[in-house]
Amino acid sequence: MNTTSRRRTVLAACVAALLAAPALGQGSFAKHKPITLIVPFSPGGGNDILARAVAPKMGQLLGQTIVIENKPGAGGNLGTELVARAEPDGYTLVIASSQVTMNPFLGMKVPFRIERDFEPVGLLASVPMVLVSHPEEPYKTLQEFLAYSRAHPGQLSYSSPGNGTPQHLAGEVFAKLNKTEMLHVPYRGTGLSITDLIAGQIQVSFATYASVAQHIQTGKVRALGIAGQKRTPLAPELPTFGDAGLKNYDASLWYSLLAPAKTPPEVVARLNEAMVQALNDPAVAKQLAQQGFEKQVSTPAELKSFIGTELKRWERVIADNHIKVSP
Known part of the structure; x- marks a missing residue:
């Protein structure tokens, strides 16, 4: 064995020894360095709410501080790219939602490949998407809105947290299926999007x-x-778009935890274990349920397979509906 090979063997043994502890705790990570959890959207959105609910318990289980950083921009691509380029040591993670399987097909610049540049840690949760309107708009039911939007093409505006987000795509696919047109108004995050809706600047x-x-x-x-x-x-009183006749329409969101590609399998496994235990904690589970989330845990392998399926699904949906996003 040459010198280089011996060094690699020793290094691999050291890493394995560091991560070999069977239980979560202070042996999992170096205490002096916090874990950074990137939320690629502004505060107030689903990614942010989920991160702040799960991170404290997950950090406790790992014996490690988890610092949440909001890095909004480019439909979630800006913050997600930061993690793709980060050191693959388990100390930089991202809460990634459905948009990572949509953006590659929307005609926008995506500076990474989700299946190449990340190690899946696990699914976290899903949450339904809801269509909301300003309370003074003339339509009071979903059926009334469907009829109104068809009768007034191009006269309704809808907000989203940004170009290429699942909320944006939900509006574009809806307009196509309902045979109408709506003006998309992108914001830098969910908070601003909803604030202007409440103020009456946006209709839905x-x-x-x-x-x-x-x-x-x-x-x-x-x-x-x-x-x-x-x-x-x-x-339960809210009807679905399927109830209203749009049988092929589904814009529900899912959220996952990703690490940079080449993060050691032992570290990914440890993160997954802490994530699952945090989600199963009664206090965390209650908080998530109250905020509209449905727990959706998985193994890293299951998330990898799921992402592959979602990429194929959204490629087809976006192509069939001829949807493109301005850069």
Whole structure:
């Protein structure tokens, strides 16, 4: 064995020894260096809410501080790219939602490949997408909105957290299926998007239930329907777009945890274990349920397979509906 090979063997043995502890705790990571969890959107959106609910417990299980950093921009691509380029040591992670399987096919610049530049850690949760309107708009039900939007093509505006986000795509696919046109108004994050809806600057918005639940309850926005085929137990009275006749429409969101490519398998496994334990914690589970999330845990391998399936699905949907996003 030459000198280079011996060094590699010794290094591999050291890494394995560091990660060999069977239980989570202080032996998992170096105490002096916090884990950075990137949220690629502004505060207030689903990614952000989920991160802040799960990170404290996950950090406790790892014996490690987890620092959340919001890095919005480019439909989530800016913050996600930061993690793709980070050191693959488990100390930089990203909360990635459905948009990572949509963006490659929207005609926008995506500076990474999700299947090449990341190690899947696991699915976290899903959340229904809901169509909400300003309470003073003339349509009070989903059926009324469908009819109104068809009768007034190009006269309705809808907001989203940004170009290429799942909320944006939800609006574009809806307009195609409902044979109408709507003006898309992108914002830098969910908070600003909903703020202008409440102020009456925008007529409707596609948003995660988690991000608008409190505004629905206080009457600041009106919930019209669930942008999918499955009703949510959090608001069982809300009809789905399937109930209204759009049988092939589904814009529900999922969220996952990703690490940079080439992160050691032992580190990925340790992160997955902490993530699953955090999601199963009764206090965390209750908090997520109250905020509109449905737990969706998986192994790293299951998430990898799921991402592959979603890439194929959205490539087909986007091509069939001729959807492109301005750079």
